[in-house]
Amino acid sequence: DADVTQTPRNRITKTGKRIMLECSQTKGHDRMYWYRQDPGLGLRLIYYSFDVKDINKGEISDGYSVSRQAQAKFSLSLESAIPNQTALYFCATGQGNQPQHFGDGTRLSIL
């Protein structure tokens, strides 16, 4: 089983719909992150959490919200999806100053 699991892997939806992307991990890491990646661009941080009671905005948090339900679970919501949120989304985990471990990504298309 993957250490960092994202669901769904692919999603096509319509403008205005509410969408939740889920991430779970078995690595026991305290830190969890949500990124989006657009074609030809690097990773942009949406939200991050250093523990269950800690949620922080990243560089592009507008239009997104998150919930850290447990140490192992971190979900990302788009309350009212818009086409420019079409992207590849990655969840990652980390611990201290160690490198991050990424899930396989969710490809999201908003029509």
Next chain:
Amino acid sequence: QKEVEQNSGPLSVPEGAIASLNCTYSDRVSQSFFWYRQYSGKSPELIMSIYSNGDKEDGRFTAQLNKASQYVSLLIRDSQPSDSATYLCAGETNAGKSTFGDGTTLTVKP
């Protein structure tokens, strides 16, 4: 100013050559540094971590960190077609989160 900037690509080298990837970072980035490899449509995977000044070698890969010049690089020796990918430079900020460059796409031609 971006916290981490990578040299513009794409980069193309012949098989067997040395590929050199470079990255500079701002004052807000001062801790650990990482190089990730990302194949198209896949998730980033760690290639190298480097935490202190100097060189760190792992097989065909060498990472170099120069904190005085705020510069980190990745050298790939004996480049193979399977090395063709996008390479992401990342650094940990003073706030404890990683920040990524936009990536450099490397193509190794047989």
